[in-house]
Amino acid sequence: MGDVLAVAATGGIRTRDDVPPLFRPPAPPRHFVGRDAELRCIRAGVTVLTGAAGVGKTALALQWLRERGSSPQLYVDLAVHRIGRVLRAFGMNVDPADECAVFRSLVMRRQFTLLLDNASSAGQVTPLLPASGTVLVTSREKLDLGHVVEVGPLTDDGRLGPLLDLSYVELPERQARLYRLCAWQPGAFGVPVAAEIAGEPACDVEDALDDLVEKSLLTEVGDDAFGFHDLVRAHARTKR
Structure with a gap:
């Protein structure tokens, strides 16, 4: 009910039929190997991919989206974009106090598979999580959210x-x-x-x-x- 009221309060929000290009998942690396076990660990609900910078968390998430994720898909780099900018890209002008609620409604209504990249804390992510669906989160921190997959350095399996x-x-x-x-x-x-x-x-x-x-x-x-x-x-x- 809170999400419905938040949407109604904005006065006739209009959304586009397609995902704005800025918020479509980038293509995964052309050369991707050595993460079969981690790919199998990603599941429905919330999965947090955690590991050091440069270890390949985002590449892993993007590869999973390409191979196994459902469509449509929404990508938000939390280190770069605020949620208000995401909503405006969909044609929504929302009161800042309502942005998280409207974002959750958007994700639920469109049934997005969501990738929240470069999260800094659980507090940054929690207000954005829809009540159901598949969400991937990447972070250098071990966030206490859903299923956690630790992404370590690649080992040499010959590839x-x-x-x-x-x-x-x-x-x-x-x-x-x-x-x-x-x-x-x-x-x-x-x-x-x-x-x-x-x-x-x-x-x-x-x-x-x-x-x-x-x-x-x-x-x-x-x-x-x-x-x-x-x-x-x-x-x-x-x-x-």
């Missing part, structure tokens, strides 16, 4: 090497160079160290490092600190 080769050849030159050079830096390193190694401005290097994290070739290990999984480091050191 990782070829996968890394494919990912490497698709890197732009700046990223590929950083990938090669930083692999020789022992332990974790920050942007200033990477910039000195590469002989490039820190702002350019930081963007390239963030891209390597997004491609799961590098891992954030702290505030402004990066590191390699041992298997990835060994791969990077073979490149010239």
Whole structure:
């Protein structure tokens, strides 16, 4: 009843028939291997994928949506978008106090399979959860919500090497160079160290490092600190 009243209070909300492009799930990585067990663990209801930055939580969620998720699907990056922006993309102008209730009604009415990416806390997610349906949440934190799947670093089952080769050849030159050079830096390193190694401005290097994290070739290990999984480091050191 609360959700119905919230919708009615906005005065004739109109929705589009399709999901706005900004909130459609991106395609999963072209080269995806080694997560069969984790894919099997995702289930109906709420599933939280938790793990370190760059470990592949979002890639895992997107692959599951492509292989096994129902349609239609709605993707919200909570680190980038507020719920009000999502609603406005559907043609809704909602009082901020009603946004979460209207969002839940939208998800229920359209029967979306929902991916909430980059959640920072359970408090951020809980007000957005519909009463039923399938919701995937990714977070660096272990959120006490539904079924939790811990996503660790990939292990080499014989497919990782070829996968890394494919990912490497698709890197732009700046990223590929950083990938090669930083692999020789022992332990974790920050942007200033990477910039000195590469002989490039820190702002350019930081963007390239963030891209390597997004491609799961590098891992954030702290505030402004990066590191390699041992298997990835060994791969990077073979490149010239």
